[in-house]
Amino acid sequence: MEKQTLIDMLNRDLADEHAAIIRYLVHGYMEGEDTPLGASLISITREEMWHMHWLGMIIGELGGEPNFKPAPYPYDPTSRATMLRSYVEYEEKLIPNYNGEADKVDDPHIRRVLQREAWESAIHARKFQRKLDKLSQEEAAGLPGGESELPKEFLDILQAEVTSRYTEMLQHIRTSWVFQKDEIMGWKIMDQAMEKMKQLAHFAEPIAEDGVSPKFKHRQMDKSQVIGVALKKALENVQADRERHVKM
Structure with missing residues (x-):
């Protein structure tokens, strides 16, 4: 083949x-x-x-x-x-x-x-x-x-966080797969993907418990072929998350 x-x-x-x-x-x-x-x-x-x-x-x-x-x-x-x-x-x-x-x-x-x-x-x-x-x-x-009790505005905030964490998780997974020849770096990035998965659950679970199906749709993903560029993009995402959470 x-x-x-x-x-x-x-x-x-x-x-x-x-x-x-x-x-x-x-x-x-x-x-x-x-x-x-x-x-x-x-x-x-x-x-x-x-x-x-x-x-x-x-x-x-x-x-x-x-x-x-x-x-x-x-x-x-x-x-x-x-x-x-x-x-x-x-x-x-x-x-x-x-x-x-x-x-x-x-x-x-x-x-x-x-x-x-x-x-x-x-x-x-x-x-x-x-x-x-x-x-x-x-x-x-x-x-x-269950029955929906959370305000729609709050559910929208939670869903936005699900989208963000889901995208970042997939991005880290992609980086670890594509750059696996970098060995230890690839596994460290996969560890970060697992952290994003935990964070994803924190936001998705309350949506589901409120009787609403969480939407797992990711944003456009970075397809960098150079690991330095991929890591820089990941850092920018973390900084954007922090700024968004501070404003909340």
């Missing part, structure tokens, strides 16, 4: 995993991290983040530009039951996709990663099915999220 063809294929997979992360994370937040279903969904989200990371590292190693536009995630929002059924179907569709891609790849490491993605997608499908089977009739018919 030609290198660019391989990069394009992996970027499509990256978009699929990105979509799964957002869907399960939003649902988990709306259920509440202190509930069994919410905690389980967020746990699966973390596993999906590893899937995305494996793919992104390979794309970066191949010299490609990671695609951070999530793919569509088709799901039926009618009830908890219909959502979980949609999740089962989504994960089940990924299994033959990854296995088929693995058969086309010559590189043994990339092949193993794709096979692992297929294997864990099968595990996730079974997990979602078990969660669906355990729902009571009332839980199955219901929907996550």
